[in-house]
Amino acid sequence: MAVIFSGIQPSGNLTLGNYLGALRNFTKMQEQNECYYCVVNQHAITVHQDPALLHRRTRELAAIYLAAGLDPEKAALFVQSEVPQHAQLGWIMTTLSYVGELERMTQYKDKAAKQGDSIPAGLLTYPPLMAADILLYQTNFVPVGDDQKQHLEITRDLAQRFNRLYQEEVFTIPEIYLGQGGTRVMSLQEPTKKMSKSDDNTMATIYVLDAPKDIEKKIKRAQTDSENSVHYDAETKPGIANLMDIYAAVTDTDHAAVEREFSGQGYGQFKKSVAAAVIAALEPIQKRYAELIDNPVLDAILDQGAVKARETASRTYDKVVQVMGL
Numbered sequence: 001m002a003v004i005f006s007g008i009q010p011s012g013n014l015t016l017g018n019y020l021g022a023l024r025n026f027t028k029m030q031e032q033n034e035c036y037y038c039v040v041n042q043h044a045i046t047v048h049q050d051p052a053l054l055h056r057r058t059r060e061l062a063a064i065y066l067a068a069g070l071d072p073e074k075a076a077l078f079v080q081s082e083v084p085q086h087a088q089l090g091w092i093m094t095t096l097s098y099v100g101e102l103e104r105m106t107q108y109k110d111k112a113a114k115q116g117d118s119i120p121a122g123l124l125t126y127p128p129l130m131a132a133d134i135l136l137y138q139t140n141f142v143p144v145g146d147d148q149k150q151h152l153e154i155t156r157d158l159a160q161r162f163n164r165l166y167q168e169e170v171f172t173i174p175e176i177y178l179g180q181g182g183t184r185v186m187s188l189q190e191p192t193k194k195m196s197k198s199d200d201n202t203m204a205t206i207y208v209l210d211a212p213k214d215i216e217k218k219i220k221r222a223q224t225d226s227e228n229s230v231h232y233d234a235e236t237k238p239g240i241a242n243l244m245d246i247y248a249a250v251t252d253t254d255h256a257a258v259e260r261e262f263s264g265q266g267y268g269q270f271k272k273s274v275a276a277a278v279i280a281a282l283e284p285i286q287k288r289y290a291e292l293i294d295n296p297v298l299d300a301i302l303d304q305g306a307v308k309a310r311e312t313a314s315r316t317y318d319k320v321v322q323v324m325g326l
């Protein structure tokens, strides 16, 4: 049995990218493994968050995890700030990190570029906190989207650095788990950029909780090209390639099959089919979400998850402080 850890930030409304790149794999993995799934609210505050909104989104995200099929009897679902060892080990990982390697992270460069002259230091030290999240559970596999590859690499580096420095195998070295095809869903309006919950352009993003008519409208207006032929070329036809990837992912097929299915059809017909498939995939999640969001059972599940997480996390953290002489 392997240990699985993954987290999602409550920094915006969950997107189809988050669902296909991460969440969908979480529920598949819970059957055979020991799983920890976390709402990483301390990562969200690396940029300012409105307190009431942050609180609401934390709850909404937890409800979506459950609505997507996460079973609290099979996987621990919890909020990062409820398990103090994350911040504690995060500090230790920060002391092991080099400024140069943190400055080289592409996510840091992208996010820092939007901040003007006052770049929050938390954006720079995000990777050591993420390393702590993962390493506390002696994680073997981390199901994340392929945009997180670099963060996984630095997590492995820090774990190996720690083990070498203190000459003890304190941390398991984790591996990324990309799932089918390593899906990366792109923005509907700028298909060379990833779809993100922090994108201000809501037409570029499909949210897991979007109404069917909004999904239809967004996909209808998605940027494509003038060729009007459904074939896969991510270089010259990134918009169509993205819609083909989305269709393939939600219908569990590959883009070669999608190409065959839509050969001879124009973009109008293709987009209608993509929208229908996305709506069908999200509908059952939206239904369960509505039943859960105001239900006190949600709080009980998060409390139970935090108890389990603290138990495992404190075992690792106690060993860390012991070998470090803290």
Ligand code: ADP
Pocket (backbone or CB within 6 Å): 007, 008, 009, 010, 011, 015, 017, 018, 019, 020, 021, 022, 143, 144, 145, 146, 147, 148, 183, 184, 185, 186, 194, 195, 196, 197, 198
């Ligand atoms: P976001 O960038 O939308 O704020 P997070 O950083 O909270 O998302 O990432 C949550 C999970 O969703 C991560 O595993 C990440 O790899 C995955 N993810 C985010 N955006 C995408 C995307 N466009 N396509 C596939 N996976 C994604």
Ligand code: NA
Pocket (backbone or CB within 6 Å): none
């Ligand atoms: Na992000």
